[in-house]
Every structure is written in C-alpha cells, then in structure tokens.
Amino acid sequence: MILQALHELYERLEADPAYDVAPRGKSHQKVTFVVVLDPNGNLVGIQDARQEVEGRKIPKRVLVLGDTKPSGSGMNPCFLWDAPGYLLGWHSANDPTARGKRERAKKTFQAFRMKHLELEEEIGVPEFSAVCRFLERWEPSNCSRYPILEEVGSGFGVFQIRGETRYVHEHPRIAEWWEKRHSSTEDKALGQCLITGKTAGIARLHPKIKRVDGSQPSGATIAGFNDSAYWSFGLEQSYNAPVSEEAAHRYVTALNALLDSPRSDKHRLVVGGTTVAFWTDRPCPTEDVFLPFAGQGSSLLEGSLAQDEGVRAKVEAFLKALRRGREAYAELDSEPETRRYFIVGLAAPTPARVAVRFFHRGTLGELLDNLRRHHRDIGIERQFGEGTKNPEPEFPPVQLLLEQTCPRKNNLPDREKIPPLLAGPLLEAVVAGKRYPDGLFGAVMRRIAAERSVNYPRACVIKGYLVRNMGKEISVSLDTARTEPAYRLGRLFAALEKTQRDALGSLNTTIRDSFYASASATPAAVFPRLLRTYQHHLAKLEGGHKVNRERLVQEILAPLSEMPAHLSLAEQGLFALGYYHQMNAFFTKKEDQETAARN
16 A cells, blocks of 8 residues: 555656656766766866755765666666766775775776676767777776865766766767667566556566665665565565566655655654655645654744744644644645545665555544644643743654653763654554554653653653553643542652752752652652651741641642552552642742732
C-alpha cells in the first residue's frame, strides 16, 4: 500500500515545479565541480561549481542522466557525471589510508573511461567525442595540479565545453539518445508489476531513497535482495518483488521529493531516529503545517516559519481546530472528511537499507480527531501556572516527550540516548489513536527516579499513559477529592518539601533530592521519618502560614488509614502527578496573591 500511495503521489508532484521532480531515467545530484574542456578534448580547467548561500558554499543541484549512484564494491560508473574517483581517478592525498583507495580510484577511472569510449560511435555527438578524447589522454597523476579537488572532491562532477552554457549531458541529441535507450524493453526481464498490475520491464535494482536518518549519503533501498538466502523460484535481486522500472522510478522519485526537495521542510521530520514523511492527496493547509507542528508543538507560532503571514494563518487555523473541534475543522479545510492523508515512518537498520516503522492513511477529519484526543489525554496544567516568563507549550511536540526518556548532557537532552524503538509507536499513538508505548512510560519513570524531577512534559506522558492505557480519569489540575493513596502521598510529599523550603530557605539538598525515589516506591519505609522531620520544619513557620500548612497536611492524610508498603509502577505515576499538582498549586496560589496585591 505504501508504494501504491507514493506511485499515485508522483503525478501530483511532477506537475508542481516547486518540487523539482526528476523525469524517469534522470536524477538531481549535488555537483561541486565542473571539468571544462575545449572542443578538441583538451582540459581548460577544473572549476568550483558550488554556490554561495548565506556566507557558505553549498553544492549546485543539477539534473543528470541516470538515477542515484548505486553502492557496492564493483565498478559502477555513471554517464557523464560521477565522483572525482571515477571522473578523474582522484583521491585525497590527506587521507591516511589513501594508498589503497588511490589504487581503487585508478581502476574506477579506467571503468569510467571504457564505458564512454565504447559508446562514442553509437552516440556520435562532437561534444561527447571531446569528453572521450579527454578521457583517453588524462592521467590520474595530473590531479595533484588541481588543489581545488581537495576542497570540492567529496561531491559529484560534470563536463562542460568552453563557451557553452549547458553541460555536455544536457546536449539535446545526447538527451534524446539516453531517453531512447532508457525506454527500450530490449534485454529486460518482463513481468507483472506489483504496483500497476501491468506487464512491463521489471527493475533489477530499485533507485535509492535519500535522507533517511542513519542511511548512507548516496541513499538506501527499501526493496532489495542482496543474498541468495532471500531468493526464491530462481528469482534474484529485486525480481523477487517485481516492480516495473517505470513504477520504481515513480515511487522512489515521489518519496525523494518528500525527503530531499526544496519543499522537504513541510514533508520530512526526524523524531528519535525515525524519519517521518507526511503528505495528502491534494494540497491543503494541513499538509503545510502538520509536521512542523509535530516537531515544534504550539511554539511553532514563535518560530521563524510563522513569520510569514500566510503560514501563520494556517498554523492558527490548525491550532483552532485542535482547541475547538469539528466546528472549526471547516476553517482549516473545506473537505476534512474526504481529503486523505498518508504518513510513513522510516528507519535505517543498516546504512544501505530502509525499513518501514509504520504506515497510516485516513481522512484529515480522523487525523484531527486523533490529535485532539492525544492532547486531551496528555493535557495537564503547565508548570507553575501560565504566569511564568517562559510558559510551557500548550501542545508539546513529540520530540519533547521523547526527550524526557534520556539523560542530559551539558544541560541539554542527550538525544542519542533516546530509546530508538519509541518514536514510531509514540507517533502511531498520536496519529492513529493507539495505546502509548509502555516503554515510554517506563523510561520516563526511570528518569524521574534518577533525577528527582517531575516537570511538565513528564507529567504529560504520565497522565496520557494512565488515561489511555490504564483507563483512569485524571484531572488537569489539583484534585482534592481524589483519595487513592498514591495520589495523596504524592501531594503529601510536595507539602513536606514545600514546608522544608519555607522553613529553611534555599537548600543545596532537599528531601526531594534525598527521598523522592524511595518515597514513591516504598512509602511505608520513608514517610514516618519525613513526618517527624516535618514537625521540626513546621515549628519554624509563623502565624497563619503555619496553621494553613498543618491544615493542608491533615486534609491530605485524612483518607489514609495506613501507608502502603509498596507502590506499583502505575501507582508511582499517580504519585508523581499528585506531587506535580500539589506543587503547582503552591506556586499558582502565590502568583494569584501577587496579582491581587498589584491590582
């Protein structure tokens, strides 16, 4: 179903020049240098083809003949473009392992030379013959005369004749020859295409998919069989999954347009090692803002993307639909029940392979319903109320939730430590309304125990898990009527910590630093000691402050006949929410008092 959806998407993207979709048999490549020749094939120079953008040089995007360069140990020269090893026999002299690679570069240049010389008579174009004369005379040892190669040598190169504005491969007669050769079914295996159902020439190798996180720069394949153990009925390589060359080109080109085109910013998102691609069957505002919203949450309105008034209006309409529900869907999209969306999560288990983590499709109405349910399930009051200088996002992004599972490094989340198998299931839970992954809740609880910190995004994860997976009803803010021991004990712990802070002022180590983990897991062993210490702290408070605090503690303790010996992991989550709610109530009340005093 994934390949069929991408196959259908191709026609839409091909008609939109903003996506710069390559025709069949061609591809866009990052070109960094140009080999300039005179009409007789003499080398004029090697020029830097990179473009200056915002003070840095980036490769030039050029449409070349042939698909993305395949990987492998064999010789696989491209046609009139390639890496400097093939094009010139060059390899960096600064590489400590250069000796072996330099020998291979000579062999790859020889393969490139022979391929083009064998085609000279068949093509019969003077510009192509000039390239052949150059290849006949060129010696790889001459590369040392051109230091520009050390600077640009990691990209691809093309040929150009002096005085011409086009590259050699752009010559009309060469392009015509290439198209005729590429469309011919001679010497190609025929079979029924799994995507179209039609009999056509079957692709032996599928083109490469680019910009999947963790894959090699040249791209990776989503359908391939590189070992005889995976062959069947005498079929080798991609003949095991017969897809016509035309269909293979269409689905890979469409996916690459989503992941690696000038419009990829709205179609591609990397979350926890999973590369997500999102699209709709027709252009619409949701397609423009959904993935940026998934990556940034409601803080998207504060970013550079929302500086554009048109984009900002789409974002505001999207957020309005999430807040108000179906009555506001029409302001975002005129046909939310018929417009279809598609979302796929990709990973690279090896640099040369792409694996599908998940795939979903449905209507935009269903997507918005599930997004609203997700934010309703995780919705909780933001930390210390909304009067803080840097309020937490109303709609926290998926990445922020995943970051609650990893330790911090230099005061920033160490994203490499995010469990790699959480992103896909979490996105499925958000988009399709499935259960939240148990591993997410467990990882967050471990981080809370290790860091003794229950912040807003962690509270969101805990609430969402308890509501959706455990079927509990959890309030957005403090619930004084809730009597479960775990929730009450979380509130009690917050009250004891706040009393310590009020009595002793700023401390290097509080009871939270010393006892949070044990108090939330084995309360009967910890709280008697904390309550004795609490009496000393309470004695330092004065007047109404002291009375109100004792009244609060007694109100929390009233329904508890005894302290539980142990709390399960789910109960520890309820403990964390009780702590979070009660601590939030302390600070919110303080802010309310300050506001009243100012007025």
